[in-house]
Amino acid sequence: MIRGKEKIMTQIYAGVDFVCIQAAFLLAWILRFDKVHSISHLPFSNYLFWGIIYGLSFMLIAYMSTLYIPKRKTKFATEIAKLLQAHLVSIFILLSVLYTIKSVDISRLFLFIFFLLAVLFTSIYRYLVKQSLRHIRRRGFNKQFVLIAGAGKVGKRYYQTIQRHPEFGLAVIGFLDDYCTELEDGYKPILGKINELEKVLSSKLVDEVIIALPLIVYPKYKEIILKCEKAGVRVSIIPDFYDILPATPYFQSLGDLPIIGIRDVPLDEATNRVFKRVFDVLFASIAIVLTSPIMLAIIIVLKLTSPGPIVFKQERVGLNRRTFSMYKFRSMKHMSKTQSDTQWTTENDPRRTRFGSFLRKTSLDELPQFFNVLKGEMSVVGPRPERPYFVDQFKEEVPKYMIKHHVRPGITGWAQVSGLRGDTSIADRIEHDLFYIEHWTILFDIKIIYKTVINGFVNRNAY
Template sequence: MIRGKERFITQLYMTTDFLFLQLAFIMAWYLRFVVNQEEQGSYLPMSDYFTWHIIYAVSFLAIGFLIHLYIPKRKMKFAKEVSKIIQVQIYSMFVLLSVLFVVKTVDISRMFLFLYLLTGFFIIVTYRFFVKQFLRGMRKKGFNQQFVLILGAGSIGKRYIENLENHPEYGLRAVGFLDDYKQENGKQKILGKIADLPTILENKIIDEVVIALPLTVFSKYDKIISICEKAGVRVAIVPDFYDVLPATPHFERFGDLPVINVRDIPLDEYVNRVLKRLFDIVFSLCAIIITSPLLIAIAIGVKLTSPGPVLFKQERVGLNRRTFNMYKFRSMKDMPTVASDTQWTVENDPRRTKFGTFLRKTSLDEFPQFFNVLKGDMSIVGPRPERPYFVDQFKEEIPKYMIKHHVRPGITGWAQVCGLRGDTSIEDRIEHDIQYIENWTLLFDIRIIFKTIVNGFVNKNAY
């Protein structure tokens, strides 16, 4: 049984991470110096590298502890765990490079550092994935369970039970309800009234008490929490106003007051923004270099098939509702910007050129937006930007439309890889955009890019 040993498991994770970092060091050393034996003599001895490795490994554990990599993660998504591992690696490498700069060590192999980071990431993520899957399998079979007592057998309590039953991998088991008015709640057992809480906590094994009471009895919350804390039992509150909150509300402090941010946006965190920006710059530079022959060929094709400029600039609304000029290869006849800014493209649109029709169908007209990414106007992945004329319309018709402007717009997005491109529902697109914004991780971005490539660039809804 693992139940009740979560602290031990946390310590075990730290020990295992440290041991696997030793393995990563050995593998990186082997790949860099043993495989290339002729180059070994021109670098520092292994003992020096091992010293720098220990500094990195200790920094990894310390920073991981500070950013809560080692907290119990029964309910944490694996993508978030991977994101934290990436953050820890970046911070730890910064610490190591700072130390190397201070002691003026410049002879360390950059290829070794790259291999060290890569192997460390691969090993730690792989073993953690298998451990997480093993624990989830154990919990589904009834092992490593935590027992939950729910206060309130009304609609909020029922909603909690439904979520609990839908996620058996969390290993949470409801022992029953306490409610002052209801006598039964379907399959769940009513153990008594709220006043019976101290007796229940004393006589039953309870790991967590979930308060699922309406706000009309808010006056009881303080006493309930005091009773639970006296018994050493964790308390969670399901707010009575959860229907008006998004999937992941964020709590923070304003002075002495706790404040609920109605919408938690991971990219509001500085580290996440920097990580995404670095990824955007590297990816867009690589994309421009790799596709440069294709870009030149398309530019020549646009110039030869119709008079006018090669690139088409159009005002779009981006991050924080600021406007910018988005670049595309011109796919229509040269015309006043007023017409293109206020009209939708329709099927068999007479404004398109023959070559432009091909570009739009294959999404090749979008490739100049990699330069928008380099400028910082756009990201590789994000909600697609719209023209100001239509933004003013949609924000009145769709209440949540403007939420998409909390992040940089993207060349591709979650809505687009789910088939919502071109002439499709704006409401559905916004729901997918919000889902992306609230659940962003770097792995989510990579997943969307991969789906974009696999699904292909041809868009049957693009006119």
């Protein structure tokens, strides 16, 4: 049905994206200007020109961010995250060009409506396509036929995964194995031994061969790959050591040498880091402007109620285990650095001031950390940073604790919006932090910020 037409489908995807963006442009124009009292300073043709530029920019960014690769095994959330990133980069490009050429007559409201509609239209279109393809594949159409080389535990696990996900549109035709001649009920048949691969490929329709053999027969890998490439059949390898890896592995290259990384961290990619950094700077800047009256009021009350500095600086461990000074409004009586760095805050802590207790309960003491974000020491969302004294303790007591330092620490995080704030389990917090690190998307950040606002800033566990 769609077999062998992946390149055409990619072009169709890009073309429909462009059409959706232009449809969004037309609707944005109607909503903004097609009214009696709404007059544009520029003619429709000028706006149309920039709408086309935006559409072309989006397609270019989408190609660069691999948005148009085949998505049979890709999660829809991952696709939407890339889609949103492409839109945001495109609108930044458009705004930069308009600023550079000093085109100030373009309606900002129009651009805002256009951007939202473009994201909405392309997302809906992709959702409909994704659901349609899943429905088609569940009914047995648009299948890709898979042959599994290896009927051991790895091959069986791959088969079971395919059976649980019919929406992938993958159908196993059988197994090849040198030692097993028959499998229990519920599995496809053994079609022969590994050296009979060429005969099976010539007699049956096979789109992909999955190598699921143990490492002790590693010399056979090359033979299988050569035969598959000779027949024009794709081949993939499931490493036999996947069950000893602590996280989702990924491939990278050092010159001509392929390397398997044991933990895939999305923010290791330069484009993701830049995108998150831009988001952080914009969000922190807006937050500082909006909360400046509150911060001014806090400064005045602190000055009147308690002697000592207004802003409390404390050493914390951040990205790549580097230390930095984290800012907070002072909530305790002035004390020595040794006391503040090595003592855990407890309930009814006598060191707290009355106003400081209020600041800690409402999390208002953390507002100065938006300046840490602007400095690049923190992010709006990420694992909460800890003091070096406690980091040295936790890394010995909590497995994988130090992995949290692979990304910038945050003002709020997945653990915090999941109820793990203050005096709660460190191990549970780390599990949530690792989930965030391995599954980061800009949509995940927005979800965490949303939950932070919705859940409220009051922390019952904050002492």
